[in-house]
Amino acid sequence: MKNYKVATLTIAGSDCSGGAGIQADLKTFSAIGTYGMSVITAITAQNTQGVFEVEELSKNIIKKQIEVVFDDIEPSAVKIGMVSSPEIILEIANTLKKYDPKNLVVDPVMMSKSGYSLLRPEAKENMIKYLIPMAYIVTPNVPEAQEITGMKIETLEDMKIAGQKILEMGPKHVLMKGGHLKGDAIDVLIGKDIFEVYESKRLDRKNTHGTGCTISSSIASHLALGYGIKESVALSKIYITEAIKNSFDIGHGVGPVHHFYKFDKLK
Numbered sequence: 001m002k003n004y005k006v007a008t009l010t011i012a013g014s015d016c017s018g019g020a021g022i023q024a025d026l027k028t029f030s031a032i033g034t035y036g037m038s039v040i041t042a043i044t045a046q047n048t049q050g051v052f053e054v055e056e057l058s059k060n061i062i063k064k065q066i067e068v069v070f071d072d073i074e075p076s077a078v079k080i081g082m083v084s085s086p087e088i089i090l091e092i093a094n095t096l097k098k099y100d101p102k103n104l105v106v107d108p109v110m111m112s113k114s115g116y117s118l119l120r121p122e123a124k125e126n127m128i129k130y131l132i133p134m135a136y137i138v139t140p141n142v143p144e145a146q147e148i149t150g151m152k153i154e155t156l157e158d159m160k161i162a163g164q165k166i167l168e169m170g171p172k173h174v175l176m177k178g179g180h181l182k183g184d185a186i187d188v189l190i191g192k193d194i195f196e197v198y199e200s201k202r203l204d205r206k207n208t209h210g211t212g213c214t215i216s217s218s219i220a221s222h223l224a225l226g227y228g229i230k231e232s233v234a235l236s237k238i239y240i241t242e243a244i245k246n247s248f249d250i251g252h253g254v255g256p257v258h259h260f261y262k263f264d265k266l267k
């Protein structure tokens with residue numbers, strides 16, 4: 001099901017190497033079949049080997065980008081990624097409130113795989129206070145869920161408990177992503193009267209740059225297209241698994257996942 005009249009918006013940081021951030025989000029929106037738009041919050045200088053520098057944009061230009069998009073093309077889903085500072089988070093939350101965005105997916109990005117902090121430590125509080133409660137779904141990985149809840153997460157049972165704690169912070173749903181735990185790649189969706197486990201074999205692949213950005217944008221796209229929450233997550237789990245299976249061995253570090261793997265089969 002594709003519908004390029006259905007618009008999706010990402011509010012996130014730019015990854016000049018194209019594997020994560022805004023670039024991954026826009027590729028995913030297009031691959032799933034929605035019309036992608038972007039509000040850039042920060043420019044990162046990064047590649048497959050790491051993040052080398054970050055420059056945040058002013059809260060004024062972030063606010064203005066959101067306003068002009070919403071005043072002209074109302075997105076059917078919004079995904080939030082890297083938001084870096086307490087001031088940027090507050091500005092985004094206040095601006096979005098005016099538009100009551102549909103299907104808000106909050107990926108609480110904190111650190112890149114290479115270990116660079118993409119969220120200032122003092123911004124965590126605003127993330128919990130303002131963005132997480134607004135979300136239709138929050139998609140933390142294990143280290144992020146540990147930071148948000150303050151609990152250690154080592155098992156599937158811990159993931160369920162942490163997910164429940166995050167749900168109590170106000171979002172409608174929480175997808176606990178289990179890619180950082182040992183064993184198979186198991187994600188858990190928690191909501192009111194919802195408890196679903198999505199399981200796939202752990203793929204022995206080096207090139208997984210952008211997995212978190214990609215699955216959250218895929219969920220946003222599927223919600224925008226009208227799928228329900230369980231189906232959106234199920235289809236996105238299949239999408240990320242195939243994108244990892246077909247990932248690119250480019251660069252000298254952790255290469256990116258393949259957002260358009262489906263189109264290879266058409267050749």
Ligand SMILES: Nc1ncnc2c1ncn2[C@@H]1O[C@H](COP(=O)(O)OP(=O)(O)O)[C@@H](O)[C@H]1O
Nearest residue numbers: 141177178179180185186201202203211212240
């Ligand atoms: N090696 C892997 N094999 C299969 N799926 C994976 C692998 N690594 C991560 N995933 C999946 O990719 C998605 C993102 O995973 P995760 O690594 O937990 O988050 P992030 O990319 O935000 O750090 C999840 O659906 C997870 O299960």
Ligand SMILES: Cc1ncc(COP(=O)(O)OP(=O)(O)O)c(N)n1
Nearest residue numbers: 013020021112113209210211212213
């Ligand atoms: C600009 C930007 N935003 C987010 C991330 C983190 O992306 P993620 O999908 O978690 O992928 P990794 O970087 O962890 O591979 C990022 N790197 N850059």
